Amino acid sequence: MELQNDLFLRAAKGETTERPPVWLMRQAGRILPQYRALRGKLSGFKELVETPHLAAEVTIQPIDELGVDAAIIFSDILVIPEVMGLEYQMVEKKGPWFPETIKSMEDVQQLRMGAEAAAELEYVYEALRITKKELKGRVPLIGFSGAPWTLLSYMIEGSGSKTFSKAKKFLYTQPKAAHALLDKLTETIIVYLKNKINAGADLVQIFDSWGGILSPEQYEEFSLPYIKRICAAIDEAPVTVFAKGAWFVLDKIGDLPCDVVGLDWNTRPEFAREKLGANRVVQGNLDPCVLYSPFENIKTKTKEMIKGFGGNQIVNLGHGVYPDTPLDGVKCFVDTVKSL
Amino acid sequence: MELQNDLFLRAAKGETTERPPVWLMRQAGRILPQYRALRGKLSGFKELVETPHLAAEVTIQPIDELGVDAAIIFSDILVIPEVMGLEYQMVEKKGPWFPETIKSMEDVQQLRMGAEAAAELEYVYEALRITKKELKGRVPLIGFSGAPWTLLSYMIEGSGSKTFSKAKKFLYTQPKAAHALLDKLTETIIVYLKNKINAGADLVQIFDSWGGILSPEQYEEFSLPYIKRICAAIDEAPVTVFAKGAWFVLDKIGDLPCDVVGLDWNTRPEFAREKLGANRVVQGNLDPCVLYSPFENIKTKTKEMIKGFGGNQIVNLGHGVYPDTPLDGVKCFVDTVKSL
Numbered sequence: 001m002e003l004q005n006d007l008f009l010r011a012a013k014g015e016t017t018e019r020p021p022v023w024l025m026r027q028a029g030r031i032l033p034q035y036r037a038l039r040g041k042l043s044g045f046k047e048l049v050e051t052p053h054l055a056a057e058v059t060i061q062p063i064d065e066l067g068v069d070a071a072i073i074f075s076d077i078l079v080i081p082e083v084m085g086l087e088y089q090m091v092e093k094k095g096p097w098f099p100e101t102i103k104s105m106e107d108v109q110q111l112r113m114g115a116e117a118a119a120e121l122e123y124v125y126e127a128l129r130i131t132k133k134e135l136k137g138r139v140p141l142i143g144f145s146g147a148p149w150t151l152l153s154y155m156i157e158g159s160g161s162k163t164f165s166k167a168k169k170f171l172y173t174q175p176k177a178a179h180a181l182l183d184k185l186t187e188t189i190i191v192y193l194k195n196k197i198n199a200g201a202d203l204v205q206i207f208d209s210w211g212g213i214l215s216p217e218q219y220e221e222f223s224l225p226y227i228k229r230i231c232a233a234i235d236e237a238p239v240t241v242f243a244k245g246a247w248f249v250l251d252k253i254g255d256l257p258c259d260v261v262g263l264d265w266n267t268r269p270e271f272a273r274e275k276l277g278a279n280r281v282v283q284g285n286l287d288p289c290v291l292y293s294p295f296e297n298i299k300t301k302t303k304e305m306i307k308g309f310g311g312n313q314i315v316n317l318g319h320g321v322y323p324d325t326p327l328d329g330v331k332c333f334v335d336t337v338k339s340l
Numbered sequence: 341m342e343l344q345n346d347l348f349l350r351a352a353k354g355e356t357t358e359r360p361p362v363w364l365m366r367q368a369g370r371i372l373p374q375y376r377a378l379r380g381k382l383s384g385f386k387e388l389v390e391t392p393h394l395a396a397e398v399t400i401q402p403i404d405e406l407g408v409d410a411a412i413i414f415s416d417i418l419v420i421p422e423v424m425g426l427e428y429q430m431v432e433k434k435g436p437w438f439p440e441t442i443k444s445m446e447d448v449q450q451l452r453m454g455a456e457a458a459a460e461l462e463y464v465y466e467a468l469r470i471t472k473k474e475l476k477g478r479v480p481l482i483g484f485s486g487a488p489w490t491l492l493s494y495m496i497e498g499s500g501s502k503t504f505s506k507a508k509k510f511l512y513t514q515p516k517a518a519h520a521l522l523d524k525l526t527e528t529i530i531v532y533l534k535n536k537i538n539a540g541a542d543l544v545q546i547f548d549s550w551g552g553i554l555s556p557e558q559y560e561e562f563s564l565p566y567i568k569r570i571c572a573a574i575d576e577a578p579v580t581v582f583a584k585g586a587w588f589v590l591d592k593i594g595d596l597p598c599d600v601v602g603l604d605w606n607t608r609p610e611f612a613r614e615k616l617g618a619n620r621v622v623q624g625n626l627d628p629c630v631l632y633s634p635f636e637n638i639k640t641k642t643k644e645m646i647k648g649f650g651g652n653q654i655v656n657l658g659h660g661v662y663p664d665t666p667l668d669g670v671k672c673f674v675d676t677v678k679s680l
Contacts, residue, residue, distance in 0.1 A: 160502075162500075162502075163628075163659075163662060165628070165629055165662045168629035168632075169629055169632040171629075172629055172637065173632055173633060173634075212606065215606065215627040215629075215630075216606065216608050245585075245606075247587060247588070247606075248587070248606050248607070248611065266552065266555065266556065266585075266587075266588050267588070268588060287508070287555040287558070288503075288505070289505055289509055289511075289512055289555075290512060290555075292505075292508075292509040292512050292513055293513060294513075297512065319503075322503060322505045324505070
């Protein structure tokens with residue numbers, strides 16, 4: 001089905017567009033009353049992730065409610081560790097928790113990988129197919145994956161962490177096992193993203209959410225090369241790389257064979273343009289907390305940011321929208337971009 | 341009493357030294373078996389903070405055990421909010437928790453401040469006097485405070501947070517109350533640090549631990565000017581400013597009237613030198629997780645870092661040492677610097 005609004009895809013490919021496209025990371029989530037109503041009826045977060053027609057429903061909610069220029073499939077980055085062999089639970093108000101973690105090369109060797117593991121995620125592909133059908137071509141659909149390092153960090157640490165010191169310790173003390181795990185993750189992510197594209201994703205985004213916790217040297221050894229392999233392997237659709245906090249390797253992220261570079265809210269437009277050049281397509285990067293402020297301020301800050309990047313931008317926040325953000329603030333942000 | 345080892349102070353003042361001085365943030369803490377033994381006998385963390393001879397004892401432990409070139413008084417940044425009127429608890433394995441938080445200008449107006457508030461911290465000054473006496477001039481003694489923004493963030497948020505979105509929301513929605521609170525904090529911190537210097541601190545360090553969570557604009561409005569006021573007001577001793585994660589304003593931190601600029605482990609020496617110049621004294625910044633790795637790697641990475649900065653450096657980690665770091669790894673780090 002032909003897209004009625006392909007602004008997002010044209011911008012991702014570097015084409016000049018009438019206005020910049022806009023969407024929000026975590027737009028399918030708690031900011032929407034429709035989401036909260038549905039979620040309240042379910043046993044938990046994972047039921048929503050694993051039930052294709054429900055995942056499709058919440059994916060489409062922000063398109064109806066906010067009028068954003070792209071949909072992003074509702075899912076979770078930790079489905080990949082799970083199908084590789086590490087089950088996890090999503091603990092209310094605490095976040096993910098893995099009863100078993102990776103401690104050695106032996107543990108790594110026992111993990112499933114590649115097409116075999118990715119095949120287990122049929123419920124994700126089905127959610128994409130349903131979404132694609134129900135979107136009726138209104139906007140493009142984004143698929144995503146965690147980056148290998150970010151997924152490894154949960155598989156070692158077993159949960160979120162302020163420092164991810166266990167995961168970093170693993171890199172320093174068992175580098176061979178770390179590389180073996182990153183390799184398995186990379187092979188799995190590649191098949192997973194290709195399957196997602198086959199199921200209807202028009203673009204895929206790689207989230208390196210914990211990139212900023214690494215030292216520059218560790219980032220270059222344990223994260224960047226694997227993201228590069230993924231980018232190089234995906235030629236069926238454009239690819240966005242968002243490495244949160246990894247400002248110290250932004251020039252190298254700019255050299256990746258990807259189409260769009262995601263930016264967090266700490267990154268000034270001038271710094272990004274200095275490191276990436278004027279023509280690189282960027283995505284971001286308003287401070288999500290600006291959406292708590294009065295409408296006038298939201299409008300001003302949004303316009304300033306867009307002016308700062310000087311084009312070649314997909315407008316977004318510099319982080320996922322926070323669950324308690326007022327819906328009217330979110331709408332003001334989207335409408336400001338759409339009025340340009 | 342004259343200092344037998346004044347390497348740290350001479351380096352802080354920009355003098356050329358035989359070798360770079362070395363100490364570790366959080367060196368008085370769980371990495372030491374002596375600390376764990378003492379802590380196990382107490383009711384909690386705050387008993388240790390509030391009992392001068394015990395705080396002095398753990399302050400001196402790393403001097404005996406590690407042979408570092410400076411002592412840092414064992415204390416907590418949250419004693420300032422407490423004497424301003426917000427009591428807190430230190431919850432085991434969870435961190436600080438404030439039963440009451442600041443929600444409005446009215447709340448701000450009710451807080452004590454300045455000399456009146458700082459006078460309540462006699463137990464800290466007494467700990468400094470005891471430590472100074474018991475150190476017998478072996479090494480200089482560091483006093484410290486949280487930066488105004490970092491203290492405000494706990495006073496609004498009520499606990500640690502991944503995003504500090506409540507605190508940032510306060511800045512965006514109640515900027516006048518935020519500035520009033522930052523002003524009160526600043527006036528209190530200035531007296532507090534002067535009192536600490538009177539009690540024996542040879543240098544004071546300002547920790548802006550949550551600086552990296554702010555957008556560049558917010559940092560320039562809500563953090564930097566207050567740190568500047570503190571730096572300008574303290575002329576009795578050298579001042580170190582460590583704004584973790586605030587890479588995006590490093591040039592402006594370099595312009596502060598302080599003596600030493602602390603750096604986190606994400607910051608490459610080349611970036612720091614580009615923003616700060618060759619002569620600025622820096623402190624840091626080895627990745628704390630390097631200390632988990634084999635001795636050879638600790639030695640190599642430590643030497644590489646020191647070479648990278650090319651002098652004018654106080655060697656430290658880029659963050660507080662993590663509690664589960666092997667003591668032998670810490671010693672290898674210290675000894676590597678001392679062997680230069």
